[in-house]
Amino acid sequence: MKIKKIRDAAPSLFENLIFATGLLFLGWSPLLIVFGYWVEVVLVFFAALAKLLLLRFLKRDMLQGAGMFVFQYLFIIFVHTVFFIILIVVYADRDPFIVRLLHLYTGVSVNVSVEGFAGDLMRIVLVVGVTVVYGFFTSFLLHHRYRMLDARQVINHAFGPVVLLHFVLFVGVGAIGLLGLPGSFVLVLIAAKFFFDVSGIGEMGVQAA
Numbered sequence: 001m002k003i004k005k006i007r008d009a010a011p012s013l014f015e016n017l018i019f020a021t022g023l024l025f026l027g028w029s030p031l032l033i034v035f036g037y038w039v040e041v042v043l044v045f046f047a048a049l050a051k052l053l054l055l056r057f058l059k060r061d062m063l064q065g066a067g068m069f070v071f072q073y074l075f076i077i078f079v080h081t082v083f084f085i086i087l088i089v090v091y092a093d094r095d096p097f098i099v100r101l102l103h104l105y106t107g108v109s110v111n112v113s114v115e116g117f118a119g120d121l122m123r124i125v126l127v128v129g130v131t132v133v134y135g136f137f138t139s140f141l142l143h144h145r146y147r148m149l150d151a152r153q154v155i156n157h158a159f160g161p162v163v164l165l166h167f168v169l170f171v172g173v174g175a176i177g178l179l180g181l182p183g184s185f186v187l188v189l190i191a192a193k194f195f196f197d198v199s200g201i202g203e204m205g206v207q208a209a
Helices: 006-025 030-059 066-090 096-106 117-148 151-179 183-199 201-208
Strands: none
Touching (some): 006 030, 030 066, 030 096, 151 183
16 A cells, blocks of 8 residues: 655645534534535546546547546446435434525525525535645646556546545445434544545555456
8 A cells, every 4th residue: 555645645634624624613514524525526527527638638648438437427426416315314304414405595494503504515615626626736737747647547546536435435424324323423434535545545446446
């Protein structure tokens, strides 16, 4: 196992520290954290598409496997969305994320405070967006790293963390809800995500497949 350099690990450290801080001190709920990881899944897809298009433009790469990647990744996003909906059902009577979201988009009166909720959603998206953009720059553009990459490597890098880790996060949060454990247990999953991110285990697993 090869630990990534500090520069490469910085995006994951930043994202997961913000998520942990939000969970502990800002009143963020487990489902709000899961929403952040769902956003990450989507943005990683668009970042991978941008990388593939640049490889085509800058290196005349034939983008072998790109079409199947798009189909498979969109299917993964669909499955993640289904998982997220299932989590909403599991946490229906315990997580304020659901009723606040209902109020935000329908205006229905709810019995919990919704003050600042829209801002929390925007902060989550901003944190994940900064993380993905920074990773795009350092792993692809910085020092012309794209010259050492091909389409298959870009696809592996996008698939690894999503396939091997995010399902664990979604299932883990679901298990916490079903078992009635405190929301703070999500910290264990956040720490696990950071470990997998910096270890590169997910990417190696896909490459070996």
